[in-house]
Each structure stands twice: as structure tokens, then as C-alpha cells.
Amino acid sequence: MANIGKIDKSRFGWVGADPEHREGLSRPSITYWRDAMKRLAKNRVALVCLIIIVLLILACALLPLFSSFSSREQHLAETNKGFFFQCQDDRYEGKNLVHIFGTDKLGRDMWTRTFEGGRVSLMIAFAAVFINLIIGMIYGGVSGYFGGVVDNIMMRIVEVVNGIPYLIVVVLLMLVLPKGIFTMVVAYATVGWTGMARLVRGQALSLKNQEFVVAAEAMGARPARIIARHLLPNALSVIIINVTLAVPSAIFTEAFLSYIGLGVPVPQPSWGMLAQEGAAVFQVYPSKLWIPAIAISITMLSFNLLGDGLRDAFDPRLRR
């Protein structure tokens, strides 16, 4: 034991902390995220869906701006026209404008209305899902991390909220609050957060006993920091998948509510409103329903397929 002091310090050298050298790995290490992205890039269906979604968002954001018609202007002389109808309105004389998707029962340009409607529908869906995400992450994170009595009480509340059929609550809220985009978002978010909260709680429960959380606790990190910096980032893959799959259900809810007469206020187009108007005249002018129907279906399909693709990418064990 006494000899230890005599060992010359110069015999020791810093070898560096590079894990690749220490472990003798021949290839650079691939992080979980890069690995998942690589798998996603190989999934052609998911990639195509991602491109469709991006294009749709761009189209809804930009096309109404560049359209010659506004979504509200009426051309009462040319109502319910078909595809590529040449506009004969005096206001646009000599300009040679075309209603690409035709016009509706008030002579409004369907092309503009479809994309502006998409803007409204997508905005409602994204906003609603985003709010659900925030509430769900905080609620689920707190419930899962603290566990015990807190968890018990919080989850009982979720159970009760979950037991109430959400569409019925949405219908009630829509009746009480003034009509509009904001109301739809609030109505959907009031009941929609439970799924996300349960999911995050489950993740937090399984993660909180892992070493890195114990280490963070040992270093004196406060619960808020542990939840925000350690638990949630590690649950991110599950959260992303769930968000992707929640968007189509929000779009569906908007369409459904508009269809039963609880949608956005009247001059405002949305895909649900267009579908409702289209369904009324479907037997005479089928294209009036087909256009919003295809828009809704393609969007829902793309999000569903992208969600499936993300699930496969993040968790190859579940791959079927």
C-alpha cells in the first residue's frame, strides 16, 4: 500500500473520452434519431405521404393568395358551374379567367374555396392537436413522474373525462360558445387531451426508474426540470407518432361538426362546410361533394400512412 504514493504520475496519460476509440468501433455510432430517419427514408409510402402533406399545406397557405377570385365574391349569373368554367363576369372582362373547380350555388369560385377551406380545416386540426399535446405532456408527465396518490387522483379524473363521449361534449360546447375557428379548437381540446396524457404518463412511468433520471435526481434537479428535460425528450418518438395520428381525427371531427351544422360561421369555407354544401346538391352536381371529399380523404390517408411509417421507423420491433 505504501508503494502507491511512489508511482510516477507521468506514467499515466489521458487517453481521451472518444467512445469510438475506447470501444474499438470501426464505424461512427448512429443515434436513435438518425437510425429512425434512415428507416423512414427507406419507406417510400410514408415519404410520398410526407411530400403530399407538405404540398397540401403549401397549397392551402399560398394558392388562395394567388387566386384571381376571393372566396366570398359571388357571381350570381354563373352558379353551380362545372370544372374549368370560363368566367364571363363583367368585372373580369378581357382577363380570360377560369373557375378551375367550377362555382358553387352562389357562384363563388370553388378552387379558392377549397384551398381556403383547407387552410381553415388544417389550422383547426393543427391548433387542436397542439393544445392537446401541451396539456397531455404536462398532465401525463406530472402524473407519471410523481406517481402514487397524485397519479391516482389525476388518472381517475382522466377516466371520468374519458368516459364522457367526446363528440357529445364538443356538440354541447359548440352550442354554448360563439361559432368560429377558436371555438372549434377549444371544444376539441377540452376533451381530446386524455389520450395524450395517458400515453405520456405510461412513458414517464417506465422511464422514471431508469438510471439517468436517478442521476439527475441525485444532482438535485427539480421535478419540472426532470420532466421537461429528461422524461419528455425520451418519450418524443411515441408522442410524434401519436400527434401524426391525431391530426386526421381532428380533421374528421371538424368535418363531422360542420356536417351536422355546428361548423365555422357561414361565409367562411372549411372542408366540412364544403362537404355539407356539396352533399345537399350531390345528386345534381356530384363534383361539389367529390372535391372536398377527396381533399379530406387524401389528407386523412396521408397522415394515417405517415403515422404508420413513423411507428415502423421509431420502433422496428412493431414492424409488420
Place this chain on the structure above:
Amino acid sequence: MAKYILKRIGYSIVTLFVLITLTFFMMRLLPGDPFTGEKQLPEKTMEALNAKYGLDKPLVTQYIMYLGNCLHGDLGLSLNTNRPVTTIISESFAYSFDLGIRAVIMAFVLGVLLGSIAAIKRGKATDTVCMLVALIGVSVPSFIVAAVLQYYLGLQPYLASNKTVQLFAVTGWGPANSKILPVFALAFGSLAQISRLMRTSMLDVLGQDYIKTAKAKGLSQGAIIWKHAIRNAIMPVVTVLGPITASVLTGAFVVENVFAIPGLGRYFVQGIQNYDYTMISGTTIFYGAFLIIANLVVDLAYGFIDPRVKLEEG
């Protein structure tokens, strides 16, 4: 076991109570009162009317009265038709129930079938086709399916044959040919959801060791799938029957409207469009109670069907 059942029933009652409370206060928040009309009533008449319906009492008393009425099965008078809401419900719900139960059965049977076939033929063309159908089902809203079916399968063949051959009736709820389209339109989404779930579950089961054992002891393909695979794979599907019931019930709002079926969903939507508040609140409570009970039954049934589920842990 008994403790679990009691606990579940307890939750159901609390949920129902919350729903009734929510409905009551939401309805109070609505602008106007039942007696504001085009003609301004004299002060005295208003007072008398308010006194008659108990609207002059404090809110808490009114709430307790409302709770009491609900427990007695009195949901008030419809503002539009002036008939008791309970009468309307009892008349119309039979149609909705008939439609709904057929849709749930159809979704379950066809969904399990489609999912199983896709899993057995994994990676083959059959699998792709089945899953494509399922994907369309989860992506197309039911009101679009309903309108399209009604037009292309109901109306078009009828008109094309010069109104002689009626393949599927376009509206109503009576003879068998009027039931097929609405049931299918209502079931399609759930069918798709079940088949996707069934496929995943079936693939999981088919990879288990006991399937290999069954194969090794020389059982036929049919016996393995029917006796060993499907029976085990069907379990997760049973758990979603509760949510499926809910989605079929709400889906009926639009399907009944499209096909003009005199069910409760149609009255509900009409109530919304006419601002018939008592009709809406009454129907809401009825639907809520129905779904809460349906969920309870599914949960309890699951425990009985699958002995591996330990109900005590709940």
C-alpha cells in the same frame, strides 16, 4: 372480483353525474330563456310562467330539481314539438339501436375476417388489398361513404332501370334492401379499424410457440387458425368494442340524416339545427348514459372472456 365490479360501477355513476351537471350548466349558459319570443309577454305572465317551471328559484335549487327529474326519467318537453323528450327517445331509439347493433356486428365479423385473412396471407396480394380497403375505411368520413353509396348503389341503378328494379332502397328503414346501405356506411370505418387491429394481433399470435406446436402435432391449417389463432387474437379486438360502439352511435347522427331514417340521431341533429335546447340536453344525457353503460358491460365482459385479465388490479 366483486370489488372490481363495484369500483367500475362507481366510476360510471360519477361520470354520468359529471355529464348531467355539465349539461345542466351549459344549458344555463345559453343566451335567452324559454319564454322570450316574438311577442313580449306581460310582466305578470312571465312571473307566473317562471314560477310554474321553477325558474324563479335559485340556481342550486333548480339544479337539484333537474337532477331529480333526470333520475325519474323526466327529460323535459321538446321546445319544437312540445312533446316529452323521453317519448321521442323511446319512439326513435328503436331504429337507431337496430341500425347500430347491425353495424357493430357487421364491423366486428367482417373486420375480424378481413384482418385474419390479411394476416394469414401476409405480404401477398390479398394482404395488400385487405389493408388498402381498411385504409380507405379509416380515411373516408362516414357521411361521404353514405352519400356516395346512396347515389351510386341506390339511386343510379334505380333510374338506370327506368324505376323498375330497386336494388337498394334510397331512404327509410323497413324492408331488407333498405337496411344494407346505411348499415354498411355506418360500419365501414369501424370495420376498417377492427381489421387493422385484428391483423396486428393475429400476426403476433401466429408467431407464438403454441402455433408451432399445433402445427407440429399435425393439426390442419383450418383447425389451427380457428381453434388456436383467432380465439387468442380476438382479445384486443373485444377491448375496442366500447369505443367502437361510441363511434357507431355518433356516426349514426349523419347516416340517419343521409338515409332519412327516423332514428334518435336524426332528431338530435334536427334539435341542434333548430336550437331545441331541451331536446339536445335530454338526448345528450341519454346518449351519455347509454355509452357509459355500454363501456361498463364491455369492460366486465372482457374480464369474463379472458381469464388472464386479473380484474382486481383493474
